Amino acid sequence: MIELTINNRKVSVPEGTTILDAAKKLGITIPTLCYFPNQKTKANCRVCVVEVDGYRTLQTACSTPVAPGMVVKTNSPKALEARKVNIELILANHDARCLECSRNLNCELQKVANQAGITDNPFESVLVMQDIDDSSPSIVRNPNKCIKCGRCIEVCRDVQGLNIIDDAGRSADMGVVPTFGKFLNDSNCVACGQCAVVCPVAAITEKDEIGVVWEALSDPSKRVVVQTAPAVRVALGEEFGMAPGTPVTGKMAASLRALGFDDIFDTNFTADLTIMEEGTEFLTRVKNALTGGKATLPMITSCSPGWINFVEINYPELLDHLSTCKSPHQMLGALIKTYYAKKINVKPEDMFVVSVMPCTAKKYEAKRPELSVDGIHPDVDAVLTTRELARMIKQAGIDFVNLPDEDFDNPLGLSTGAADIFGVTGGVMEAALRTVYEIVTGRELPFDGLHVKPIVGLEGIKEATIKIENPVADYAFLDGVEVKVAVASSTKNAKVLMDQIAAGTSPYHFIEIMGCLGGCITGGGQPRSADPDVRIKRLGGMYSVDEAKVLRKSHDNPYVKSIYEEYLGAPNGHLSHELLHTHYNKRGKA
Amino acid sequence: MKTKNEIIKTLVTKRCGVIKPDSIEEFIGAGGYQAVVKAFSMQPEQIIGEVKASNLKGRGGAGFPTGIKMDAVLKAEGSPKYIICNADEGEPGNFKDKYLMENDPHQLLEGMIICAYAVGASHGYIYIRGEYGDSMTALEKAIADAKANGWLGANIKGSGFSFDVMVHSGAGSYVCGEEFALIESLEGKPGRPRNKPPYPTTAGFRDKPTMISNVETFSNIGIIVNGGGEAFKAIGTETSAGTRLISLSGNVKNPGVYEVPFGVTLADIVYGLGEGAPDGQKIKMVQLGGASGPIIPPELLDIRLDYKDLADEGISIGSGAVIVIDERFGMMEILERIMKFFCRESCGKCTPCREGNRQILNILNKFIACKASEEDIKNLTSICNVMCLTSFCGLGQAAPTAVLTTLKYFGGEYTGRLAAKS
Numbered sequence A: 001m002i003e004l005t006i007n008n009r010k011v012s013v014p015e016g017t018t019i020l021d022a023a024k025k026l027g028i029t030i031p032t033l034c035y036f037p038n039q040k041t042k043a044n045c046r047v048c049v050v051e052v053d054g055y056r057t058l059q060t061a062c063s064t065p066v067a068p069g070m071v072v073k074t075n076s077p078k079a080l081e082a083r084k085v086n087i088e089l090i091l092a093n094h095d096a097r098c099l100e101c102s103r104n105l106n107c108e109l110q111k112v113a114n115q116a117g118i119t120d121n122p123f124e125s126v127l128v129m130q131d132i133d134d135s136s137p138s139i140v141r142n143p144n145k146c147i148k149c150g151r152c153i154e155v156c157r158d159v160q161g162l163n164i165i166d167d168a169g170r171s172a173d174m175g176v177v178p179t180f181g182k183f184l185n186d187s188n189c190v191a192c193g194q195c196a197v198v199c200p201v202a203a204i205t206e207k208d209e210i211g212v213v214w215e216a217l218s219d220p221s222k223r224v225v226v227q228t229a230p231a232v233r234v235a236l237g238e239e240f241g242m243a244p245g246t247p248v249t250g251k252m253a254a255s256l257r258a259l260g261f262d263d264i265f266d267t268n269f270t271a272d273l274t275i276m277e278e279g280t281e282f283l284t285r286v287k288n289a290l291t292g293g294k295a296t297l298p299m300i301t302s303c304s305p306g307w308i309n310f311v312e313i314n315y316p317e318l319l320d321h322l323s324t325c326k327s328p329h330q331m332l333g334a335l336i337k338t339y340y341a342k343k344i345n346v347k348p349e350d351m352f353v354v355s356v357m358p359c360t361a362k363k364y365e366a367k368r369p370e371l372s373v374d375g376i377h378p379d380v381d382a383v384l385t386t387r388e389l390a391r392m393i394k395q396a397g398i399d400f401v402n403l404p405d406e407d408f409d410n411p412l413g414l415s416t417g418a419a420d421i422f423g424v425t426g427g428v429m430e431a432a433l434r435t436v437y438e439i440v441t442g443r444e445l446p447f448d449g450l451h452v453k454p455i456v457g458l459e460g461i462k463e464a465t466i467k468i469e470n471p472v473a474d475y476a477f478l479d480g481v482e483v484k485v486a487v488a489s490s491t492k493n494a495k496v497l498m499d500q501i502a503a504g505t506s507p508y509h510f511i512e513i514m515g516c517l518g519g520c521i522t523g524g525g526q527p528r529s530a531d532p533d534v535r536i537k538r539l540g541g542m543y544s545v546d547e548a549k550v551l552r553k554s555h556d557n558p559y560v561k562s563i564y565e566e567y568l569g570a571p572n573g574h575l576s577h578e579l580l581h582t583h584y585n586k587r588g589k590a
Numbered sequence B: 001m002k003t004k005n006e007i008i009k010t011l012v013t014k015r016c017g018v019i020k021p022d023s024i025e026e027f028i029g030a031g032g033y034q035a036v037v038k039a040f041s042m043q044p045e046q047i048i049g050e051v052k053a054s055n056l057k058g059r060g061g062a063g064f065p066t067g068i069k070m071d072a073v074l075k076a077e078g079s080p081k082y083i084i085c086n087a088d089e090g091e092p093g094n095f096k097d098k099y100l101m102e103n104d105p106h107q108l109l110e111g112m113i114i115c116a117y118a119v120g121a122s123h124g125y126i127y128i129r130g131e132y133g134d135s136m137t138a139l140e141k142a143i144a145d146a147k148a149n150g151w152l153g154a155n156i157k158g159s160g161f162s163f164d165v166m167v168h169s170g171a172g173s174y175v176c177g178e179e180f181a182l183i184e185s186l187e188g189k190p191g192r193p194r195n196k197p198p199y200p201t202t203a204g205f206r207d208k209p210t211m212i213s214n215v216e217t218f219s220n221i222g223i224i225v226n227g228g229g230e231a232f233k234a235i236g237t238e239t240s241a242g243t244r245l246i247s248l249s250g251n252v253k254n255p256g257v258y259e260v261p262f263g264v265t266l267a268d269i270v271y272g273l274g275e276g277a278p279d280g281q282k283i284k285m286v287q288l289g290g291a292s293g294p295i296i297p298p299e300l301l302d303i304r305l306d307y308k309d310l311a312d313e314g315i316s317i318g319s320g321a322v323i324v325i326d327e328r329f330g331m332m333e334i335l336e337r338i339m340k341f342f343c344r345e346s347c348g349k350c351t352p353c354r355e356g357n358r359q360i361l362n363i364l365n366k367f368i369a370c371k372a373s374e375e376d377i378k379n380l381t382s383i384c385n386v387m388c389l390t391s392f393c394g395l396g397q398a399a400p401t402a403v404l405t406t407l408k409y410f411g412g413e414y415t416g417r418l419a420a421k422s
């Protein structure tokens, strides 16, 4: 342990601790801007400077390790003045129109500027306005807001393994730009939005669709239907000051109703449906493979559009491995505009479907021409991220935290616990196994609490083996077979499993891949968080929602059963194929 | 007035202009490579002990004690270890490293071999400023000859010690002279400084222990090994040992590279060696070290060349440039040129340097246009101070030195240009 003094108070911390963390232990918060939990030290904003006895220069608290006997002053006049000047210098090169900015009141630069007591900036603006890159349907880059902290570069390069954006140029011309091509849409960006989650300011954001949604809501000729993805319910509360991982399903449904949506449905419903479709598809492939037919294995899940972008761009020759299932919200959009439209006697073109998603890539996905019920009208008309929904709730003046719980509407609002865990890495696989194992053996999946332990958790790549014994007669060919499954999250980890497939060495039958590390709970549309444990807390939230349900297996969802009886026929049947399945495009690299 | 011969002391430059630089035979004939032979008969700790005793400080600008640096590399865990010679010499007004490389290239190699042996390094690089084509040619020839004669390569002169050196052409930006930016550049990445600690001595090139030193620093090592640390320490002053190579330029009659012992005065250099301003002009100011150095009035030229004496006045001579400016030049225009240089050369990584240089330039332009206010003096001072105090690397920390020192010594030039109050 190392003892030092901060603001006249003694503190002992382990060797290697930074001044920033040591101060935190004393309850002293030093303002930071480029620092981000779980990222490498950048030390480029120079906002966290403190005075350390014996040093001519000020030291950055985020990067300086403590030393025995060190004497630190975090609030000396010299440190305060320097901090203020550095923030003023940033502001002098920033398009600081906060009132017209999506980050207003939720911005790290604004926060530190306020803490530093900046009232008027003595430095003249040197901002040279540059074009905004809104070429991508998912992500908008606004260089006029960028403070060059480098967080986005690191997440794209080190977490996603992509390096789509990087710093370029020197001095005043230094900027963060796509490494390939001028616009994001010309690059190999997968639209995952991880860069937008870590950006401290409004320099990288989701493409805002709040406007079109308000417009639809105020159009009396439109029946506006909303659906919410599993992961939204354990994160939305954070935008209103609630602890990460707190399930807010009831408040979310209530707030959507208060916003004026006509039907409040749950993407979870089609998550259950996905299990029926994907499970059937998997069993068909396995049967073909084991009975001498042709089948492409491993089969890979297809519900994460960032992952689909990644595979279309980087492994166009391996697209046959993908399940042909549309992602759950696209399935639901298709059912809303066909099955449900007919049921309530509204013309599909008068329906407006809004998906609330933890994901920015869903915005791109919804614009794919092939994801349309009739080739003209898209399955889904607008996609809001969790953050955008929170902004709408705030705009409407809804007191979210104190809303009484309400339910989803039926029939497309009921789901099992299997659907909830679609929101975490390993969850889709577990949900599929809960159903497939039972179809094959007639028995419940033999895991404590139905959780497939080896694939639960935040590791980037996980695997499990399930041995089939005493199957029912239809699946006798599976007797004694060890089904090998793998789970990967983040495109960087996906690459590892894909390279195995490309090399012909993949030992797996079934693979779940999600484009973002940890799964949808940390998708690119989720609330930004400075909590280093935010992933694990949201993960806990997802499993708790699952466990709180009576029905925990997709095939037990009564409305799923009835929609097959009433409308779709059998899983993977003709109508299913038309409405619930899709094909992929060999895009290749830019 | 002292005569030139009384001011000059040739130690590091003793062979310059005397031997043919491209002749290894003449170098050896003039005592070259003997220090290597002597070093091989010593223990590494002994050699480092002599360097420590010599009180040699790095000649690249920061003046860090070379013996302590070598000790850190010797004791650092990890292999291989590397030796890097910083020959980027990108600071305007400096040209003494070029002079040494082109006039006595083997002396540099000799120093690098000894240091490599002492710290246990097996590979060396000389990172030479891109514009220095002749220096590169000279060193490549010297390396080839040294190899052919067994002074470089495997098992040097039967000692069992092996060491190789390669020349690397610089990427052309000033910040690449900063040790970590240089290392990044050598690794093929954009030249941007790294966070410290760790220092290069523990995690430098390819994250391995690395001794990175200036051309002139290495060129002193053979002299220390031959004559011993104590003898070296006796040259110069109590607080500064040895000699310095001075790059004298600007408005002087005799510009050029001069070697002087510590202890001579700046006036000795400017008037004694440079013979003052030409054409009967009066000296207005002298900038020390280069673009990032202090600008002082002629009245301060009586200061001795000595780390402590200069530090007492709050200034330093950096890597040894002395730039003389006579009264035909306007201070503001000179400052403008300096700040434009830093605006161009900042790598853009950290806030104070990326944003501060151009703010300084903007404010200077107000003074040039005689439109400045008292407030501008205050803002200028505050940016300069914050850049010194908080910039990520030495470039941003030193960039405002010229402005800060002129605010101190030539305050009238600023107040004289305030906008007339109406």
Ligand SMILES: Cc1cc2nc3c(=O)[nH]c(=O)nc-3n(C[C@H](O)[C@H](O)[C@H](O)COP(=O)(O)O)c2cc1C
Residues within 6 Å of the ligand: B057, B058, B059, B060, B061, B062, B063, B064, B066, B086, B087, B088, B089, B090, B091, B174, B175, B176, B177, B178, B179, B180, B212, B213, B214, B215, B217, B218, B393, B394, B395
């Ligand atoms: C912006 C900047 C440029 C520098 N340029 C040089 C240079 O051209 N040559 C040099 O030897 N040191 C230069 N330095 C100093 C080096 O970082 C380092 O301190 C030096 O190479 C160490 O060698 P020494 O101990 O022999 O002085 C520069 C430092 C900074 C901050």
Ligand code: SF4
Residues within 6 Å of the ligand: A094, A095, A096, A097, A098, A099, A101, A102, A103, A104, A105, A107, A108, A109, A110, A145, A201, A202, A203
């Ligand atoms: S990014 Fe932050 S500081 Fe900049 S305009 Fe938006 S809210 Fe204001």
Ligand code: SF4
Residues within 6 Å of the ligand: A139, A155, A156, A160, A162, A163, A164, A165, A188, A189, A190, A191, A192, A193, A194, A195, A196
């Ligand atoms: S959206 Fe994802 S892939 Fe695209 S730049 Fe951001 S982090 Fe990289």
Ligand code: SF4
Residues within 6 Å of the ligand: A145, A146, A147, A148, A149, A150, A151, A152, A153, A176, A195, A198, A199, A200, A201, A203, A204
């Ligand atoms: S875009 Fe955002 S995260 Fe990226 S460098 Fe700029 S401010 Fe930082």
Ligand code: SF4
Residues within 6 Å of the ligand: B175, B193, B345, B346, B347, B348, B349, B350, B351, B353, B354, B391, B392, B393, B394, B395, B396, B397
């Ligand atoms: S001070 Fe900062 S911006 Fe300037 S060169 Fe150094 S790291 Fe780059």
Ligand code: FES
Residues within 6 Å of the ligand: A031, A032, A033, A034, A035, A042, A043, A044, A045, A046, A047, A048, A049, A060, A061, A062, A063
């Ligand atoms: S937070 Fe420490 S330098 Fe940016």
